[in-house]
Amino acid sequence: MFQNIGEMVVLFWRTVxxxxxxxxxxxxxxxxxxxxxxxxxxxxxxxxxxxxxxxTLETGPLLVDHGLSSxxxxxxxxxxxxxxxxxxxxxxIAGRAGSAMAAEIGSMRVYQEIDALRTMNISPVHYLVLPRxxxxxxxxxxxxxFAILVGWLGGAVVCVINPRISVSxxxxxxxxxxxxxxxxxxxxxxxxxxxxxxxxxxSCHQGLITIGGPRGIGRSVTKAVVNSIVLIVIFDYLLTRxxxx
Amino acid sequence: MNSPAPNDxxxxxxxxxxxxxxxxxxxxxxxxxxxHEVLKGLDFEVKPGxxxxxxxxSGSGKTVLLKHLIGLEEPDEGEILxxxxxxxxxxxxxxxxxxxxxxxxxxxxSLTVGENVGLYLSEHxxxxxxxxxxxxxxxxxxxxxxxxxxxxPSELSxxxxxxxxxxxxxxxxxxxxxYDEPTSELDPLSAVVIGDEIVHLKKRxxxxxxxxxxxxxxxxxxxxxxxxxxxxxxxxxxxxxxxIKREEPMVQKxxxxxxxxxxxxxxxxxxx
Numbered sequence: 001m002f003q004n005i006g007e008m009v010v011l012f013w014r015t016v017x018x019x020x021x022x023x024x025x026x027x028x029x030x031x032x033x034x035x036x037x038x039x040x041x042x043x044x045x046x047x048x049x050x051x052x053x054x055x056t057l058e059t060g061p062l063l064v065d066h067g068l069s070s071x072x073x074x075x076x077x078x079x080x081x082x083x084x085x086x087x088x089x090x091x092x093i094a095g096r097a098g099s100a101m102a103a104e105i106g107s108m109r110v111y112q113e114i115d116a117l118r119t120m121n122i123s124p125v126h127y128l129v130l131p132r133x134x135x136x137x138x139x140x141x142x143x144x145x146f147a148i149l150v151g152w153l154g155g156a157v158v159c160v161i162n163p164r165i166s167v168s169x170x171x172x173x174x175x176x177x178x179x180x181x182x183x184x185x186x187x188x189x190x191x192x193x194x195x196x197x198x199x200x201x202x203s204c205h206q207g208l209i210t211i212g213g214p215r216g217i218g219r220s221v222t223k224a225v226v227n228s229i230v231l232i233v234i235f236d237y238l239l240t241r242x243x244x245x
Numbered sequence: 246m247n248s249p250a251p252n253d254x255x256x257x258x259x260x261x262x263x264x265x266x267x268x269x270x271x272x273x274x275x276x277x278x279x280x281h282e283v284l285k286g287l288d289f290e291v292k293p294g295x296x297x298x299x300x301x302x303s304g305s306g307k308t309v310l311l312k313h314l315i316g317l318e319e320p321d322e323g324e325i326l327x328x329x330x331x332x333x334x335x336x337x338x339x340x341x342x343x344x345x346x347x348x349x350x351x352x353x354x355s356l357t358v359g360e361n362v363g364l365y366l367s368e369h370x371x372x373x374x375x376x377x378x379x380x381x382x383x384x385x386x387x388x389x390x391x392x393x394x395x396x397x398p399s400e401l402s403x404x405x406x407x408x409x410x411x412x413x414x415x416x417x418x419x420x421x422x423x424y425d426e427p428t429s430e431l432d433p434l435s436a437v438v439i440g441d442e443i444v445h446l447k448k449r450x451x452x453x454x455x456x457x458x459x460x461x462x463x464x465x466x467x468x469x470x471x472x473x474x475x476x477x478x479x480x481x482x483x484x485x486x487x488x489i490k491r492e493e494p495m496v497q498k499x500x501x502x503x504x505x506x507x508x509x510x511x512x513x514x515x516x517x
Contacts, residue, residue: 115351
């Protein structure tokens with residue numbers, strides 16, 4: 001485990017050092033960005049709409065019963081932007097983009113494509129990891145901004161249509177504006193940036209250490225997704241604790 | 246191999262045909278995997294511009310040896326010198342141009358054939374896109390695949406992939422080119438084309454060629470010298486004439502293995 005952590009730190013550092021070469025790899029980065037961002041957008045919107053709806057459905061009646069109906073928008077909006085949107089969307093992207101990264105790089109490793117790159121003096125970190133890590137680090141925070149907005153919309157719709165809550169759209173938004181600051185949104189977006197780095201590094205690393213043919217590729221994909229999700233949850237706690245100060 | 250260009254602009258200099266082949270020396274090379282010794286102290290030297298063929302049965306350590314020569318594996322013991330300098334030194338890998346033709350071809354499946362062949366030049370910004378296009382077409386023509394430039398590797402047969410991999414290696418204009426079973430999966434006519442190309446490259450640019458193969462026709466057709474390797478040891482080394490005269494039983498068994506007795510057996514069985 002410690003060897004893997006060490007290798008991932010080294011991989012991340014080598015990718016950071018390769019950032020000046022990003023312009024040269026812009027086409028590959030854009031392709032990855034399009035793959036992660038555009039292809040996930042609809043799914044992110046659907047998921048976040050219902051996440052917003054559920055959190056409002058759970059908290060709304062409780063707050064109304066205690067005479068706190070004016071806080072419905074603020075409470076659900078706060079939870080969505082600071083935690084639910086970044087964590088759930090990162091898990092979604094770990095399953096979708098992280099698994100694809102591990103599978104693609106893993107299959108390149110198994111079928112000697114990475115060896116072929118090395119013999120041509122092309123660094124796999126520059127050629128494969130840099131575009132993917134950059135793309136996910138940009139795409140995920142943007143997706144989370146969408147998720148926050150659509151999540152709020154989902155919460156507002158539930159507030160209006162659910163008879164046990166029955167708070168107007170305008171009242172929901174007014175309360176949201178009172179309780180949720182731009183800093184709270186920035187907090188969630190920052191978390192998603194850190195999660196994106198985690199997903200990218202874990203998935204690319206798993207791909208690069210793949211051995212053993214198709215079964216090895218499958219094992220790498222599973223490890224990439226599971227390890228990413230575990231790290232997202234652990235780092236979510238740590239970041240929440242740090243950012244609370 | 247060349248280091249990547251420091252800036253984003255293609256280099257205008259002509260990097261082709263300017264360097265001759267390099268010498269390779271292998272000294273006491275040993276390598277084990279999970280306690281099993283695959284290479285048991287190999288010693289040999291390949292002279293500049295020579296076609297050196299390493300023959301041996303499957304599992305004798307030929308591919309592992311090639312991976313050491315290209316720097317993909319590190320030896321447990323011994324050393325490899327390229328142009329008199331240890332391969333462990335990072336400068337050596339950037340000082341000399343080396344290319345390897347993998348047994349499977351190892352083409353990047355996400356790129357077209359043309360992009361695969363021109364990958365070295367485009368990634369290192371050595372030529373302009375127009376020049377790369379011309380060079381790619383030229384190299385693909387050499388291996389008889391000029392019409393495949395826009396195809397994906399998945400659309401090619403195994404033999405065609407191998408030829409594209411050779412074209413990709415030729416683009417580097419290497420000083421040392423290593424072939425891992427270059428004629429496996431090829432029909433006899435294509436094998437002749439590849440054999441001709443190996444000899445042609447030696448004559449044209451003086452490249453050192455290291456060929457790993459168990460194709461006896463190819464080995465005796467192209468080799469200046471041959472080494473026969475078995476269970477991680479060199480059993481015979483010398484010119485094709487010298488090797489064929491060696492009385493070592495395993496060498497003779499390997500060089501004279503013949504399936505024609507099966508044909509005789511079949512004929513006798515048919516008559517019964």
